Amino acid sequence: MRVSKVLKAVCGFSREVVIVSAELIEDDRPILRVRVRAKQRRRGRCGRCGTLASWFDNGDGERSWRHIDAGHATVEITATARRVDCSQCGPTVAQVPWARHNSAFTRSFEDLVVHDAIVGNKQAAADRYGTSWRAVNNMCIRVAQEALERVDLLDGLTAIAIDEVKVQEGPQVPDRRV
Ligand SMILES: [Zn+2]
Incomplete structure (x- = not known):
């Protein structure tokens, strides 16, 4: 079985989420860092109002979100927080399937x-x-x-x-x- 398939099941991600890579950081409490991206779409949705909008830029780049622990490991999800150009809200971080807007x-x-x-x-x-x-x-x-x-x-x-x-x-x- 492929590691990405195991990780996807362990993290509980839908088909909308693609696992890019994963690394284990050994510490007192290990950190499992899983890099993901949303399935590629021609347009994204505004994180604020949900309207479909064209892609704007990569925002501030890489962001991370704390996820539910996997056994003894802390799980951290990282991804590029792309922005869309929303007609209502202006350039805004796009909706991601794994997190609510404006949350770590x-x-x-x-x-x-x-x-x-x-x-x-x-x-x-x-x-x-x-x-x-x-x-x-x-x-x-x-x-x-x-x-x-x-x-x-x-x-x-x-x-x-x-x-x-x-x-x-x-x-x-x-x-x-x-
Ligand atoms: Zn909007």
């Missing part, structure tokens, strides 16, 4: 940490995954915003709250701890 963590890592924040609390989740309370708070905001965009507002649901994070339609209620 992958989508599945955020989902896992937010789940822990819900069943426990944000500080416990931050301690468990070695991140900060603020990072967990921002993950909760991104997940709640995404959830709110998906629901049918005609059903009368206008706000979603996770722990002290509240996301609602219209003016936002400031979180007193931010």
